Amino acid sequence: MKLDALGARRLQVIGLVLRDTVAMLIAGVVIDMILALLAGRTASALLFGLKPWDLATLTVAFVMLSAIALLASLLPALRASRLDFFERVCYIVAGFWPLSLALDASSHG
Numbered sequence: 113m114k115l116d117a118l119g120a121r122r123l124q125v126i127g128l129v130l131r132d133t134v135a136m137l138i139a140g141v142v143i144d145m146i147l148a149l150l151a152g153r154t155a156s157a158l159l160f161g162l163k164p165w166d167l168a169t170l171t172v173a174f175v176m177l178s179a180i181a182l183l184a185s186l187l188p189a190l191r192a193s194r195l196d197f198f199e200r201v202c203y204i205v206a207g208f209w210p211l212s213l214a215l216d217a218s219s220h221g
Contacts, residue, residue: 122193129189130182137181141174148173 152164 125193125195126189129185129192133181133185133189137178140181141177144177145170145174 148170149165152166156164
């Protein structure tokens with residue numbers, strides 16, 4: 113993903129970050145739902161009146177997990193979209209932000 117962002121425009125960078133987030137989100141939700149259903153079956157055997165396949169609870173969990181993941185990735189996506197070409201190259205080559213860029217960015221507010 114890092115090299116894809118080198119010549120990208122602002123919206124393309126945001127799209128790249130959010131695309132990676134959605135891919136990880138889908139994998140996480142699939143695994144989460146499988147584990148939640150298995151845990152629900154186990155818990156329903158131990159607790160009286162608990163439904164193992166409560167659609168409302170699973171839907172709320174899916175919506176909240178998705179919203180939190182997308183919001184958590186939006187801030188880094190917006191920050192990455194504001195970088196110019198030189199800053200992107202420095203980050204990719206050095207693996208960290210050069211001190212001069214960090215100081216310069218902090219002085220601009």
